Amino acid sequence: MPAPWDDGARLRALDSYQVLDTPPERAFDDVVTLAAQICAAPVALVSLVAEDRQFFKAEVGLGVRYTPLDQSICAHAILRPGLFVVPDTTQDPRFRDNPLVTGSPHLRFYAGALLETPEGLPLGTLCVLDHVPRPEGLTAQQGFALQVLARQVMSQLELRRALQAREESAARLAESERQFRILADSMPQMVWATRPDGFHDYYNRRWYEFTGVPDGSTDGEAWNGMFHPEDQARARSRWQHSLETGEPYEIEYRLRRHDGVFRWTLGRALPVRDPQGRIIRWFGTCTDIEEQKQTGEKLRLSEERLRLALSASEMVGTWVWDVAANRITADPGYARLFSVTPEAVAEGLPIETLLPALHPEDRPATEAAIARALAGEQDGLFEAEYRVLLQGGETRWVAARGRCERDAEGRPTRFPGVVVDVTERRLAEEAKELLARELSHRIKNIFTVVGGMVSISAMGAAAEVRNFAGALRRRLNALAAAHDYVRPHSPESRPVDPETTLHGLLGKLLAPYGEVGSARVSLLGDDAPIGVRAATSLALILHELATNAAKYGALKGTEGRVTITGKRHDAHLALTWEERGGPAVEGPPTRRGFGTVLAERGAITQLGGSIAHDWARDGLTLRLQVPLERLAH
Incomplete structure (x- = not known):
């Protein structure tokens, strides 16, 4: 049979x-x-x-x-x-x-x-x-x-x-622990972990290499003694606040190196919670930022020198262009920047004799800005920054500003303006941008490492721990995507449009749930610029909304849709998230998840705004109102 x-x-x-x-x-x-x-x-x-x-x-x-x-x-x-x-x-x-x-x-x-x-x-x-x-x-x-x-x-x-x-599970846990230690020991940052009460019970190899202390000697509360005496009370207070509130820990302090030298260090830590929201571990990193601190001081001194330079007459030049006669007259400061004699510009020169001093890469854009001013666009305003090539081979950055005046018939007549040598400022900005990209790169690495540690820590664990680890890892990925959007860590990751806006961030975060502008996800109304700080909080809010919509709301089925509408009003932006066509809503959820609590806290504390939910039967409507000034931070 x-x-x-x-x-x-x-x-x-x-x-x-x-x-x-x-x-x-x-x-x-x-x-x-x-x-x-x-x-x-x-x-x-x-x-x-x-x-x-x-x-x-x-x-x-x-x-x-x-x-x-x-x-x-x-x-x-x-x-x-x-x-x-x-x-x-x-x-x-x-x-x-x-x-x-x-x-x-x-x-x-x-x-x-x-x-x-x-x-x-x-x-x-x-x-x-x-x-x-x-x-x-x-x-x-x-x-x-x-x-x-x-x-x-x-x-x-x-x-x-x-x-x-059980024996195999113990072998897997041991292997997971071994892989975690290998990963942590390979990091350039100092990595540490504590029990829920804040008792330090793990440091990676980099910590001991940097501090030179014996293994285990900084377990418990002994870590605070490694800080500069002036920073110890502040560091302990900040850490105690995080332990009491569960908020992420972040502080800059001076940490004693093995040779006795104190170096500026960035300390950060995040809590790991169980499905009930209880903290089960803290994972943290210490990053040596001494060079960045020194670079910041150099930038401050450079900016001070720039202010002094701009106050000197030879760094500023004024000019007047008689458009009809095509004669530019200018002062000695202008003459120096364009490698002509003061006498020549005092007499007046045609604009064609001065344009060759512009860098070939900058000349087309500058000439286009001049043409727009002559055509009367933006009320004849002219603004441009470009490089000029001095006779000795030196290249200087110049900021030019002027306005084209017109006669009664609307014909361009007089075009006065000023040029300022901004070379020092541009160099400072390039150094600052380089520093920002380096910090952004390190921050993105930290997101990746923490996500990796969460994944490794969840290996072999119970299903509910793996589910929690997956949710935490997805939130970290959303934060990383938002951070890379508003602060790209490399030229390759920089968006085509250099301005970072709310619509751009929404497109980045909602891409996994459907193309923005399609029948499923609609983006309407006003846009607004966003800054690095605001992007973090917005990423948490929008990620949580999209995740919940995919699990329980309008994006769960094929017929649902989400409409996001922005509306400027006075000094605020009102953002409305509306879900329709999904499963019927039975009312507000009986339990508020960790992600929802974190998102609401970010909306209030980080963005200085307000958030309201309408749990109508035909779908959730969420209204977020944020000051435009805070949104741009």
């Missing part, structure tokens, strides 16, 4: 117990001995039917541990539920030619009880055999006892599998 189960699944289940070809064990030997005594049988077996043989985990009276599958009576027994009895094997066409029947040991009687997994897959039988037929079979008591003992065999197999699984 055909098997009511898939044999591949049955064999995989058998392999999962890892019992084939294992040595005898007393727990199974005792079972077959008892079965033989109860059933008054000379032979009893715990028989497991493998792919090409039957293996006897325990046996009494047979003297072998396995036989070929074509000699197996048990292979037929597993095809039927309940107790399988063959009163006389010589009278059964399935077995009368079996070598075990026709030859030694001349088996004439068989009774077997299924060894069945909790999923209903038969692994084999607990069976008794006799050398003489038994037309009467087993008594009711013997049959019942054989089935009870078969269940005991399965209990032993389940216990064996559970113990093996």
